[in-house]
Amino acid sequence: DxxxxxxxxxxxxxxGQRVTLRCSPRSGDLSVYWYQQSLDQGLQFLIQYxxxxxxxxxxILERFSAQQFPxxxxxxxxSSLELGDSALYFCASSPGTGATEAFFGxxxxxxxx
Amino acid sequence: xxxxxxxxxxxxxxxxxxxxxxxxxxxxASDYFIWYKQESGKGPQFIIDIRSNMDKRQGQRVTxxxxxxxxxxxxxxxxxxxxxxxxxxxxxxxxxxxxxxxxGKGTTLSVSS
Numbered sequence: 001d002x003x004x005x006x007x008x009x010x011x012x013x014x015x016g017q018r019v020t021l022r023c024s025p026r027s028g029d030l031s032v033y034w035y036q037q038s039l040d041q042g043l044q045f046l047i048q049y050x051x052x053x054x055x056x057x058x059x060i061l062e063r064f065s066a067q068q069f070p071x072x073x074x075x076x077x078x079s080s081l082e083l084g085d086s087a088l089y090f091c092a093s094s095p096g097t098g099a100t101e102a103f104f105g106x107x108x109x110x111x112x113x
Numbered sequence: 114x115x116x117x118x119x120x121x122x123x124x125x126x127x128x129x130x131x132x133x134x135x136x137x138x139x140x141x142a143s144d145y146f147i148w149y150k151q152e153s154g155k156g157p158q159f160i161i162d163i164r165s166n167m168d169k170r171q172g173q174r175v176t177x178x179x180x181x182x183x184x185x186x187x188x189x190x191x192x193x194x195x196x197x198x199x200x201x202x203x204x205x206x207x208x209x210x211x212x213x214x215x216x217g218k219g220t221t222l223s224v225s226s
Contacts, residue, residue: 033213043216056213090156099145099206102214104156
């Protein structure tokens with residue numbers, strides 16, 4: 001168990017809908033990262049938050065947004081969903097801002113039908 | 114786009130053999146590299162990391178080699194076991210802030226007994 005908790009584990013929704021994925025980082029970790037993993041693809045970095053502030057941005061679509069709350073949990077919002085958004089979404093956390101080992105959650109499997 | 118890639122998508126070995134998984138990176142500014150193992154249905158798990166001021170780092174049954182001249186990273190697994198079967202990803206801190214891990218597509222290691 002990495003200590004990173006993601007909910008829900010599975011999510012099925014229709015095209016055009018909006019969903020929210022939730023992540024609780026390891027105790028004491030201030031950085032949260034979001035990744036998308038499509039079938040047969042690697043992990044695409046979406047966005048990083050550190051202590052409530054956006055720190056780094058990757059290949060995140062404009063339809064997607066994220067935030068980190070004062071209690072350090074994070075949410076990834078996906079809107080106007082398309083079939084191609086079906087993927088595993090992983091959250092990871094690390095203690096600080098510097099490049100270091102990140103601990104991953106078990107992921108949320110999103111299926112858009 | 115991604116700056117980390119792997120040479121081979123799959124690698125099959127016999128139990129007890131040594132495995133070598135390779136990775137090429139293109140961002141010469143990256144100074145932190147890491148290997149993760151992902152088993153089916155799980156989030157990535159840390160294996161070993163290395164900073165750019167080192168050429169080699171050893172862990173338990175694993176060794177990471179870094180060749181900055183040719184921008185090449187490798188993971189060596191000694192006495193490979195069936196439990197080592199998984200997808201292996203290399204990653205580097207190639208984002209602009211130098212804090213987020215950018216992953217390659219992964220190599221699937223299959224170990225037969």
